[in-house]
Amino acid sequence: xxxxxxxxxxxxxxxxxxxxxxxxxxxxxxxxxxxxxxxxxxxxxxxxxxxxxxxxxxxxxxxxxxxxxxxxxxxxxxxxxxxxxxxxxxxxxxxxxxxxxxxxxxxxxxxxxxxxxxxxxxxxxxxxxxxxxxxxxxxxxxxxxxxxxxxxxxxxxxxxxxxxxxxxxxxxxxxxxxxxxxxxxxxxxxxxxxxxxxxxxxxxxxxxxxxxxxxxxxxxxxxxxxxxxxxxxxxxxxxxxxxxxxxxxxxxxxxxxxxxxxxxxxxxxxxxxxxxxxxxxxxxxxxxxxxxxxxxxxxxxxxxxxxxxxxxxxxxxxxxxxxxxxxxx
Ligand code: NAP
Numbered sequence: 001x002x003x004x005x006x007x008x009x010x011x012x013x014x015x016x017x018x019x020x021x022x023x024x025x026x027x028x029x030x031x032x033x034x035x036x037x038x039x040x041x042x043x044x045x046x047x048x049x050x051x052x053x054x055x056x057x058x059x060x061x062x063x064x065x066x067x068x069x070x071x072x073x074x075x076x077x078x079x080x081x082x083x084x085x086x087x088x089x090x091x092x093x094x095x096x097x098x099x100x101x102x103x104x105x106x107x108x109x110x111x112x113x114x115x116x117x118x119x120x121x122x123x124x125x126x127x128x129x130x131x132x133x134x135x136x137x138x139x140x141x142x143x144x145x146x147x148x149x150x151x152x153x154x155x156x157x158x159x160x161x162x163x164x165x166x167x168x169x170x171x172x173x174x175x176x177x178x179x180x181x182x183x184x185x186x187x188x189x190x191x192x193x194x195x196x197x198x199x200x201x202x203x204x205x206x207x208x209x210x211x212x213x214x215x216x217x218x219x220x221x222x223x224x225x226x227x228x229x230x231x232x233x234x235x236x237x238x239x240x241x242x243x244x245x246x247x248x249x250x251x252x253x254x255x256x257x258x259x260x261x262x263x264x265x266x267x268x269x270x271x272x273x274x275x276x277x278x279x280x281x282x283x284x285x286x287x288x289x290x291x292x293x294x295x296x297x298x299x300x301x302x303x304x305x306x307x308x309x310x311x312x313x314x315x316x317x318x319x320x321x322x323x324x325x326x327x328x329x
Contacts, residue, residue, distance in 0.1 A: 008100045008111040009035050010320060011309050013084075014091050014255075015118030017048020018295045019285025021075035022302030023116045023309075028082035030310045031321045035085045035112070037105055038076075039119070046088060047072035048120050049142075049286070050295055057148060059295055068145075071295075096259045096278050113318045114280045114309040117260075117268060118302060119252040121286040121293070125245055126158065130214040138222030139214060139243045143167035144294065146242075150175045155242035156225060158211055160184060164246035165193040171244065172202040179238065181206045183230050206238070214243055251287050265290065274305040280316075282308050 011027045013020050016038035027034040038046030050056065050068035057065040066074075080086060087105065095102035100111040123141035125131055131139055140146040143157075147170055155175045157168045160182035171178045180197065185207045187194050197203050206227060212235060213226040224239040251267045253260075261269040261277035267290055268276055268283040276283050284305035285298035 008113060008320075009033070010112070010313060010318075011035070011114050011116060011306075012101070012103050012110060012112035013037070013116045013118060014094075014103065015039060015048070015120055015252075015285065015287070016046035016076070017050065017072070017118060017120045017285055017298060018075060019120070019287075019298040019302035019305070020048070020116070020118035021072070021079045022299040023118060023284060023306040024079035024084040024302075025075075025082060026303050026306030027116075027309065028079065028084045030306065032306075032310060032313070033083055033085070033321075034116075035087065035110060036079065037091050037103070038086055038088045039090050040088060047076070048298075049123070055149075056145065056295065058144065075299075091255060094255055094259065096256075096281055099280060101280065113313060113316070114282065116274075116302075116305045116309055117256065117276075117281065117283040117287055118285045118298075118305070119255070119287045120298075121249040121251040121267075121290070123245065124248045124250060126211055126247070128211065128213060130217050131243075131245070133217040134214055134220075134222055134243070137220050138241060139245070141245045143170045143244050143246075146244075147171050147174050150242045152176045153241035154179070154239065155244060156181050156206075156211075156238065156240045157244045157246055158182075159246040159248070160187040160189060161246070161248065162189045162193050163248065165189045165197045167244050167246045168197055168203050169193075169200060172200055175202070175242075177204065178202055179204045179206055179240065181209050181211060181225075181227065183210050184208065211243070249286070249290065249293070251290070253287060272308075274301060274308045275312075280309075280312060282312075 010032040011034040013036040024036045055065045089105040093104045103110045151174045154177045156179045208230045209227040212228040216223045268288040274282040282305040284301035
């Protein structure tokens with residue numbers, strides 16, 4: 001086995017959502033002694049998008065549900081238990097042009113044989129002040145996560161693309177009425193999604209309308225929205241109990257532009273599981289998946305990335321066993 005210098009890591013993982021922590025659990029248990037950068041960009045805390053949700057009811061193994069932040073703290077604990085080194089810092093830059101790869105954070109450069117990227121994606125928000133105050137209290141960017149809480153309630157969905165129509169359709173399973181609020185008078189979504197939404201008696205449409213304000217932060221719940229006509233500027237109120245923002249996601253790939261193959265929306269392109277176009281660099285979770293975007297699928301791909309990295313290291317005879325993994329109870 002070609003033993004690299006001690007200060008070259010087998011694996012550096014960037015990102016601390018379900019994908020990153022699962023990759024860490026698998027890499028650590030494979031005795032690769034991974035280093036994981038948790039990142040602090042999102043509201044100054046690690047943990048990915050689940051830190052922004054309240055109760056997670058669809059993660060298998062937790063029949064009574066689990067609060068998103070609590071679930072992430074369990075992921076983290078499990079990654080640490082097997083010897084993952086954790087650094088709570090944003091990565092500032094990466095150099096992937098030659099090996100060992102270089103990952104720089106807080107002015108310090110770390111070297112690695114493989115890099116697993118799990119930086120996720122961020123939901124686009126309307127960026128109006130009341131939206132932020134009510135996130136988790138009736139304002140959501142994930143109908144799959146939060147739709148269940150709106151049984152027999154009235155909600156709005158903002159957006160006119162496939163995501164918005166998919167969310168609107170999904171929400172009709174719970175809500176008594178779903179109003180789709182779109183800033184134009186024509187939808188961007190595919191024809192089939194449009195037809196399905198228009199045929200759904202529970203879905204109403206508000207055309208040429210932008211959400212100007214969400215009420216009522218003082219009550220810590222959503223009681224309605226102020227809609228502004230995008231042509232005339234006229235404002236009026238619409239009562240509702242929830243606001244789902246579905247105006248697209250942006251993958252967190254700023255660090256990798258020009259260094260890795262990205263698709264036209266900025267997602268990392270992977271093939272054969274989680275391999276990027278740079279040998280030894282892997283991607284998992286929402287940073288490479290705009291289709292499923294679930295905690296469980298992200299975790300699954302994190303596992304795949306760790307296995308892909310392990311096998312790649314073996315093929316290069318480059319792995320250096322770390323500390324022995326803690327015994328499994
Ligand atoms: P998208 O296609 O980019 O649509 C975003 C929508 O949000 C557009 O209607 C846009 O309005 C609106 N919007 C953007 N910024 C806004 C703002 N600040 N205020 C109000 N409205 C705003 O994004 P997406 O719907 O998330 O879809 C992303 C990709 O995933 C697409 O390629 C889509 O086809 C795909 N997708 C497919 C499926 C499926 O096939 N089942 C499901 C989900 C997503 P304008 O139209 O005026 O620009």
